[in-house]
Amino acid sequence: MAAANDAGQFQKFQIQRENTTFDAYVVGKQNAPGVVVLQEWWGVNNDIKNHAIHASQIGGGYRALIPDLYRGKVALDAAEARHLVEGLDWQGAIKDIQASVKWLKQNGSSKVGVTGYCMGGALAIASGVLVREVDCVVAFYGTPSSELADPSKALAPIQAHFAELDTYVGFADVTAAKSLEEKLKSCGVPHEVHIYPGCSHAFMNASPEALENQGAIDLAWSRFATWMGRFL
Template sequence: MSHEQHENPRQNVTFDADTETGHGHGYLRVPASGSGPGVVVIQEWWGLTDHVVAVVDRFADEGFVALAPDLYGGRTTHDSAEAARFLAELPPERAARDLAGAVDHLLSLPATTSSTVGAVGFCMGGAFVLALAAQQGGRIGAAVPWYGVPGPDTDFTGLRAAVLGHFGAEDTSVPLEAVRATEARIREQAGAEVTMHVYPAPHAFYNDERPNYRRESAELAWERTTGFLREHLS
């Protein structure tokens, strides 16, 4: 099926991107003030769901120009086997290329006041955040992965962003050893500022549509994220 047949009704923006069609789609919100620092929001493996839209809306309410690219061409799922297949079809390097178009678009908007953008992602999107920051260098000023790290062969030498991570102590899919190893590699290869917070929570603790949601951890991590983005995006 073509991308056109898959369009997600939540898509409200199209931008140039290194995809099969030459363009990407996504959901964009500008704050009520009309301008603010730019943030790319990277979806979980479920797709551009109502939850991702709500995250973008929340960033806009906090004063950010936020864009969530639709990496699945409109497809969403609540089935983990299907989500795993969608993820398998989208390796981090290709996703980072697709996401580069979203970075370009945000930086080109008159509403975006920051000279760099933030990247915030959840689960699969958390891994993509770090791959994107490594690929985009000085264009990403702040990288915030939530419970996701890329593979151990990821080259972080190009990363220039400050990094703030949020991970769950009870997360069986992202072991803390992998988080610590990623942190050490980023420090060693990029010399970047890295802070990885660990919460008494399972995987996907921010997603209030899932049984793993933990309100206290989610709100603390959100507060830390918005403060971090304000500090590093100017």
């Protein structure tokens, strides 16, 4: 049963996998290719909803689905966000992503991509390694730990975006980006790794810096559109 959310654009569904149920927020064209949109460490907030709406309106239109990996919790400050991400069951989150991809495929989307930001970017790449049903990935400023997933074993085409000035060492900085690129080269799947000069972590979000980053944001969305259009 669907219920419109406050913004009036999303429908809220419940998806079951194994012995747990989670909320999913869905926007976009029925029977279009699907895109699972994965949250940052903050939770399902306005930034991630805006990304999903934007993604749904690209090209001929997509059906975008945000799985609520935190089960309703949203952080308002960095300390709270850190607590939430440290408490995340990463393997369970991968299962949530798989269930979301399957839900879209069972509800009119013949192909489904996964995108995500920060924590969600790491999970998006991991899903391209671990979830066979994923048709392609676009990840923003995040890489999975070696314990979670090895990108050199990726099954799906992966495009990844990073900021030149990112300070999250080993996770989203330039070194992490170049390491990811080397691993993707070794596995032979189609891949692209882009680094945006002068940008900092989370440059895609609405922020005081967003106006300065607008060129990079537009370029990243253009590349997103081309990648999703190619594989979905």
